[in-house]
Amino acid sequence: MITIIIYDSINFVKILMKDSKEITLFIDTYNSNHSDAILMVANYLVGNQNNSAEITISKKKQISIKTTNNDTEEHIALDFNLNLKTADDLKTFFIGLIYQARETLGSNFPKTNIERDIEKSLQSISFYSEVSDTKIISKNIKEISFKGDFRKLKIQNSDDFLFVIVPLDKKKNILDRDYSMENYRKQISEDTKVTAGAYYTIRNFCEDEIKMWFVLHSHSGNLGNWAEKAKAGDQAILWGPRSMFSPPKKFDHLILIADETGLPAMKVISENNENFSKCTTFYEVIDKSCQLPNKGKNNVSENWIYREDDKPGEGAKLLNSLKAYEILEGDFYIFGAGEARQMMKIRKFFKEKGVQKEQMHITGYWKK
Numbered sequence: 001m002i003t004i005i006i007y008d009s010i011n012f013v014k015i016l017m018k019d020s021k022e023i024t025l026f027i028d029t030y031n032s033n034h035s036d037a038i039l040m041v042a043n044y045l046v047g048n049q050n051n052s053a054e055i056t057i058s059k060k061k062q063i064s065i066k067t068t069n070n071d072t073e074e075h076i077a078l079d080f081n082l083n084l085k086t087a088d089d090l091k092t093f094f095i096g097l098i099y100q101a102r103e104t105l106g107s108n109f110p111k112t113n114i115e116r117d118i119e120k121s122l123q124s125i126s127f128y129s130e131v132s133d134t135k136i137i138s139k140n141i142k143e144i145s146f147k148g149d150f151r152k153l154k155i156q157n158s159d160d161f162l163f164v165i166v167p168l169d170k171k172k173n174i175l176d177r178d179y180s181m182e183n184y185r186k187q188i189s190e191d192t193k194v195t196a197g198a199y200y201t202i203r204n205f206c207e208d209e210i211k212m213w214f215v216l217h218s219h220s221g222n223l224g225n226w227a228e229k230a231k232a233g234d235q236a237i238l239w240g241p242r243s244m245f246s247p248p249k250k251f252d253h254l255i256l257i258a259d260e261t262g263l264p265a266m267k268v269i270s271e272n273n274e275n276f277s278k279c280t281t282f283y284e285v286i287d288k289s290c291q292l293p294n295k296g297k298n299n300v301s302e303n304w305i306y307r308e309d310d311k312p313g314e315g316a317k318l319l320n321s322l323k324a325y326e327i328l329e330g331d332f333y334i335f336g337a338g339e340a341r342q343m344m345k346i347r348k349f350f351k352e353k354g355v356q357k358e359q360m361h362i363t364g365y366w367k368k
Helices: 010-018 020-033 035-046 087-108 113-122 181-189 222-229 260-272 317-324 340-352
Strands: 002-007 052-057 063-068 074-079 125-136 141-147 161-167 195-206 209-215 235-242 253-258 278-285 300-306 332-339 360-366
Touching: 020 035, 020 052, 020 087, 020 340, 020 360, 035 052, 035 063, 035 087, 035 113, 087 113, 113 235, 141 222, 161 181, 161 209, 161 222, 181 195, 181 235, 195 222, 195 260, 209 222, 209 260, 253 260, 260 278, 260 332, 260 360, 278 317, 300 317, 317 340, 332 340, 340 360
Parallel strands: 002 074, 253 278, 253 332, 278 300, 332 360
Antiparallel strands: 002 063, 052 063, 125 141, 125 235, 141 209, 161 195, 161 235, 195 209
C-alpha cells in the first residue's frame, strides 16, 4: 500500500471547513467515475505500476492518493504550494496533475476518460439557432425546439448534451452565426453578464431541429429563467456535443436512475441502445404529469417515484425504492443522473452492495 500525502496549506484547511461538502462530493465523484485518472496520477507521482488508487482525506486534514501495489507500503509527501481559495481550485490542481502525468508517462498509460472528454470538447462546434416552438409537457418540464443547421453535429443517440448559450437581455442582439464558445468564455472572464449558459440533453434530434426538456423550478438560474419565458424567434447558441454514457459493449440488464433533469438522457438511452436485453428504470419526479411515454422498445420496466412534498434532491424516496428492489442480478450496468449529493448517496449504497466501479456511472447533473 502506497499512500501519497499532499500536504495542505492553511488555506486548504480553511476551504475544507467552509466547503467540506463540495470537497467530499469532488472526491467521491473522482473516486467513482475517474479512478483511471487518479491511478495515472499515482503512477506518475511514485513511478510505480499500481493496481488501483483513490483520493482520501486524513484526520489531520491532509488530502492523499492511496494506491495499492502488492501490499507494499510507503508514504510520499508532496506540498500543494498553491494559493487555494475555493474547492474549484482543488479541482484545477488535480486537472494539472493529470496533464503532468500524461506528459511524463506518454503512451505508457491508457487514455483516461477525462482526457477523452477534453479531446471531444476541443472538437465541439458552435451552432447558431432560434427557438421554433415551446410546449409545456408536464407540471415542471418545458420542451423547447431549436431550429438551425445541425448537419455537422455528430451524436450517439444516448445522453448527448449541448451547452446552451442565451442572451440575458433579449432586446440586445449579441448572438450571431459567428458566435463561438470562445466569445462566451471571454464574456464570462470579463464578468460582462450579457449571456448565460448551461448543459442540457438532446431529447429529439433532426438535422434541422433539436428538442430539449427544461426543468422549471423555483430556484432556476439565469438560463432556467430564460427557458420559462422562451418563445419562438429567441436566439441561442448550441455547443457540443458531449456524453457520459459509456457502458460495456455487451450486458444483459441496464438500470437507469434519474430525476427530471436526467429524464431526456434516460429516455433516449432506453429507446436506442442495443447492448442490453432488459432495462429497469427508477425515475423520481414531482408527480404523475412527468410520466412521459417511451418510444420504441417494449422491454423497459419503468418505476416512477413521486416526490410529492419533498424538495428536489432532498428526499429519500428514490434511494429507498432502489433498496426495496432486488435488481442486482446477472450481468448489469447502472447509469444514473440527478442532484449531485443525492447521486453520491446512491453511489455509496451500490458500492456497499458490492457493485464495482466499472459496473456503474452515477453522476450529478445539478447541485442544490
